Amino acid sequence: MKIRSIRTQSLKAPLKTPFVTSLRRVDALEDLVVVIECDDGSIGYGEGAPTPQITGETMGSMAAAIEFITPHLIGKEIEEFNTLLHIVHHTIVKNTTAKSALEIALYDLRAQSLKVPLYKMLGGEKREFKTDITISMGETEKMIEDALQALSLGYDTLKIKIGENPQKDASRIKSIAEALPKSVSLRLDANQGWSPQESVSLLQQLENNGIVAEFIEQPVPSDDVEGLHYIKERVQTPVLADESVFSLKDAKRLLEMEAVDYINIKLAKTGGISNALALADLCAEYGVECMLGCMLEGPISVAAGVHVASARAETITMLDLDAVALLASHPLKSDVRFNESEIILPHVPGIGVSL
């Protein structure tokens, strides 16, 4: 199975409602689909959504990075899989979302060539998953309305986007928590919006009011590793690192310092599936559980994340893969079942999503 061609095309899909965090506001999904065709006619699909505020990539830079790597992959056999992954990671530095999109298509082809679903190829067994859903940052009344709507759709875990201003955030969280049944699990994501001192005072204030979230995600700027540690030492609420961890090296530093309780793995940050698996394995060594998260991206890359979660189900105990649920519609064919909070992997070979 030789690689004959690699092309990219943009995927546009409308969102049900705008996605708002402390870093950005998005009204529609626009991401890049990678299509790799082999000489026997088989086709692998990959995908990635540029998130300039987080990975530094744009649609143009992703397409250019993929175009730059492509000549090194053309004519190579899918069976030389480790060589292909080495090429993806060593032809160019950074560009993690572009690399992830390419890797996903290669893994799709590799699993198809072995005639097994990707999760099985990776040693996984679990097929049924539950994700949380994001409640965008906005006026408190609107956030409560969105949260109640999510519960009515069957979600029992909500990811609340905050990080605008600590005082306003504290009152938002209190009002939201009071409006919801106690059984609902709240994940707080401040997207780097607070200082370490603000984080501690806000979280202690919530804790004193009986509100202990499942975790606080990335309260401080990505490079403030000491800040994460400072917070973890002073609050009951577990601390989860997102933007602070792209590479194994980033994770190792945090794990050695015992700076966080959990790590959020995203394929767009690790550069794809191979490093995501390695990152989960590294966390397992330290006894740290992970969440598998996503950017605002489409069904191919979200499905790839679910296959990874299946392959490392002991370590990846939380899913934040709601991107498909946020879409009003999309033009792809999916054997992966996305049904609001439920995601079910199919028995078909490969990833199970195609153009």
Ligand SMILES: [Mg+2]
């Ligand atoms: Mg996050």
